[in-house]
Amino acid sequence: QVQLVESGGGLVQARGSLRLSCAASGRTFSSYCLAWFRQAPGKEREFLAGISWSGGSTYYADSVKGRFTISRDNAKNTLYLQMNSLKPEDTADYYCTADPDMITIVRGDAVSWGQGTQVTVSS
Numbered sequence: 001q002v003q004l005v006e007s008g009g010g011l012v013q014a015r016g017s018l019r020l021s022c023a024a025s026g027r028t029f030s031s032y033c034l035a036w037f038r039q040a041p042g043k044e045r046e047f048l049a050g051i052s053w054s055g056g057s058t059y060y061a062d063s064v065k066g067r068f069t070i071s072r073d074n075a076k077n078t079l080y081l082q083m084n085s086l087k088p089e090d091t092a093d094y095y096c097t098a099d100p101d102m103i104t105i106v107r108g109d110a111v112s113w114g115q116g117t118q119v120t121v122s123s
Contacts, residue, residue, distance in 0.1 A: 001026070001098075001111050001112045002024045002025060002026035002028065002029055002032060002098050002112050003024065003025045003026065003112065004022050004023070004024050004079075004096050004097070004098060004112055004113065004114035005022065005023050005024075005114055005115065006020060006021070006022050006094060006095065006096050006114040006115065006116060006117040007020070007021050007022075007023070007117055008020040008021050008117060009094060009117030009118045009119045010118075010119070010120070011120045011121075011122065012086055012119070012120070012121055012122070013121070013122050014086060014087055014088055014121055014122065014123050015085055015086065016086050016121070017082070017083060017084045017085075017086065018083045018086065018119060019080060019081065019082050019083070020036070020080065020081040020083065020094055020096075020117060020119075021078055021079070021080055022034070022036075022078065022079040022080070022081075022096030022114055023077065023078050024077045024078065024079065024098065025077070026077075029074060029077045029098075030053060030074040031053055031100065032053060032098040032099060032100060032112075033050060033051065033052055033053055033098070033099055033100065033101065033102040033105055034050065034051050034070075034072055034079045034096065034097070034098050034105075035047065035048070035049060035050035035051070035070075035096070035097050035098075035102075035105045035106070035110070036048045036049050036050075036068075036070060036079075036081045036094060036095070036096055036097075037094070037095045037096075037097060037108070038090075038092035038093060038094045038095065038119075039092055039093050039095070039116075040089075040091060040092040040093075041092075043092075045095075045108060046061065046063070046092075047061055047105075047106055047108070048060070048061050048063075048064050048068060048070075048081070048094075049061065049064060049068055049069075049070035049081065050070065050102055050105055050106065051070045051071070051072055051079070052102065055071065055072050055074070058070055059102070059106075064083075067083065067084050067085045067086075068081060068082065068083050068084070069081070069082040069084075070082075079096050081094070081096075083119075086119075086121045087121060088121045088122065088123045089121075090119060090121050091119060091120050091121050092118075092119060093116040093117070093118050093119075094116060094117050094118075094119055095113055095114050095115075095116045096113075096114045097110040097112060097113050097114070098110060098111070098112040099111050099112065
């Protein structure tokens with residue numbers, strides 16, 4: 001498994017931008033698929049974006065497609081989520097996750113999860 005630590009959350013105005021980072025420990029980072037989820041108060045956890053081990057394939061939920069960009073730097077063991085055109089409904093706790101299998105990630109059953117970073121978008 002890899003250990004994951006998110007950072008970069010905070011308070012931002014609507015239409016603003018934030019970049020989240022997820023630092024991973026473990027020598028097998030480059031062999032894992034990675035993804036971002038979020039969970040707003042009173043709502044279910046939501047898959048946002050996923051990226052293959054090589055970074056060659058990315059997947060997005062319709063709710064963030066065109067606004068959010070997932071990327072990874074395997075040399076730095078870091079996952080990123082660039083969030084643009086933020087909306088108040090993007091307010092949530094954001095989590096990174098890792099698993100060898102992307103289908104397992106999308107199901108929400110990944111082996112590794114970070115502790116989350118909070119994003120608040122004001123109107």
